[in-house]
Amino acid sequence: MSHWLLKSEPDVYSIQDLKRDGSTEWEGVRNYQARNFLRDQIKKGDLVFFYHSNSEPSGIAGIAKVVKEGFPDASAWNKKSPHYDPRSSQEKPVWYAVQIKFIKAFKTLIDLQMLRSAAELNQMGLLKRGQRLSVQPVRESEWKHILKMTA
DNA sequence: GCCAACGTTGGC
DNA sequence: GCCAACGTTGGC
Numbered sequence: 001m002s003h004w005l006l007k008s009e010p011d012v013y014s015i016q017d018l019k020r021d022g023s024t025e026w027e028g029v030r031n032y033q034a035r036n037f038l039r040d041q042i043k044k045g046d047l048v049f050f051y052h053s054n055s056e057p058s059g060i061a062g063i064a065k066v067v068k069e070g071f072p073d074a075s076a077w078n079k080k081s082p083h084y085d086p087r088s089s090q091e092k093p094v095w096y097a098v099q100i101k102f103i104k105a106f107k108t109l110i111d112l113q114m115l116r117s118a119a120e121l122n123q124m125g126l127l128k129r130g131q132r133l134s135v136q137p138v139r140e141s142e143w144k145h146i147l148k149m150t151a
Numbered sequence: 152g153c154c155a156a157c158g159t160t161g162g163c
Numbered sequence: 164g165c166c167a168a169c170g171t172t173g174g175c
Binding site: 009054130 | 174
């Protein structure tokens with residue numbers, strides 16, 4: 001099993017929204033590197049950190065589980081969607097999504113400052129300057145360390 | 152709201 | 164294929 005980190009702006013969709021909905025399609029990713037993770041590497045049963053970006057503060061807000069792996073992102077061929085992309089079609093999809101379900105919301109968010117202060121996490125893409133990928137792999141050791149920080 | 156970093160677009 | 168211009172991300 002692999003671990004991942006998914007970024008969302010809580011103003012748009014937060015961990016509380018996921019708790020309310022139970023599960024959701026993680027769609028709208030329009031970056032090829034992130035697309036490749038969604039399409040090729042994220043598997044059913046994988047666990048993901050749900051990260052709140054562009055937030056006060058930003059940080060890891062909870063955990064979700066992948067319940068359906070890589071499938072074509074239908075929002076790409078929905079003209080009314082803000083993520084509409086005419087290059088993608090049902091016959092030749094360009095973008096992919098996964099479905100995730102709510103597992104837990106942390107009592108207190110693990111904010112960026114806390115993450116940065118942990119030497120064990122300094123290899124995380126999330127903490128690297130200029131790293132903007134909205135879907136990132138998380139190493140096993142990092143996953144465990146972050147879980148300890150929630151205790 | 153600012154702006155650095157990065158990805159994409161399009162003229163040449 | 165280069166690269167300037169532009170748009171987006173996301174911390175601060």
